[in-house]
Amino acid sequence: MLTILGKETSINVRKVLWTCRLLDLPWRLEPWGSGVRDPRVPEFMALNPNAQVPVLRDGDTVLWESNTICRYLATRAGDTPLLPADALARARVEQWMDWQATELxxxxxxxxxxxxxxxxxFDNAAVAASVGDxxxxxxxxxxxxxxxxxxVAGAAVTLADVVIALSAHRWRMTPIEHASLPAVEAYLRRLENVPGFAQYCGPDTP
Known part of the structure; x- marks a missing residue:
C-alpha cells in the first residue's frame, strides 16, 4: 500500500490523494505538516530535504514534489487517460501541469x-499585484x-485537471475581486461530476 506523508488541508497533498482516488489506488495518510507534525526533523528530511509535504513512499521508493508524484502514480498504473502514452498528448498535459506549478x-x-x-x-501593494497577476x-x-x-488538455479529465482544478477552486474561494471567467465557472461545475472533486475541492478545502 502507498504511504503519503502530509495533511489533507495541504493543496499539494490533495493533488496526490485525488490522483490516487481517480486511479483507484489504495493508500494511507501519515500525518505530517505545519500544525500536525513538524517536517523539519531529521526523520522527515531524510526523505525530503526541503521539509515539505507531500512525500510518497511506495515500498523502497521515496518521491517528493506533488506534480512529480502524480505523474509517477499515473505512469505506474499503466494505460490511463490521466496521462496519455502518446508523446504529444502527454506533453500537452504536462505543459499545463508545469504552468500550474510555476506561473499560476x-x-x-x-x-x-x-x-x-x-x-x-506581504504588504498591500504586493497583495494587490498578486490579485491582478x-x-x-x-x-x-x-x-x-x-x-x-x-x-484543460482536451475532452478527457487528465492530471492537468487534478492540479489546476485545485488552484482554480482556491481562486474562487479567496476573497478578492474576481475576473469574469465564464469558461472557468462552467469547468468547475463540470468537475462536480468527477469522483473526488467534492472531497478535495469542497468549501472546507481552500
Missing part, C-alpha cells in the same frame, strides 16, 4: 497567504477552457 502558483501565493493564511510577509493567469486558463470546451 507564483501569481496567487502573496494574495492567498495574506488573505487566507493571515501572513504578514492571479486574475491574468486565470484568464489564460479561461481561454484554454473556452477552446477545448471541456477540460
Amino acid at each position: 502558483n507564483t501569481a496567487w501565493r502573496p494574495a492567498f497567504m495574506a488573505l487566507m493564511r493571515g501572513s504578514d510577509k 492571479w486574475n491574468d493567469k486565470m484568464r489564460i486558463l479561461d481561454a484554454q477552457l473556452a477552446h477545448t470546451g471541456a477540460y
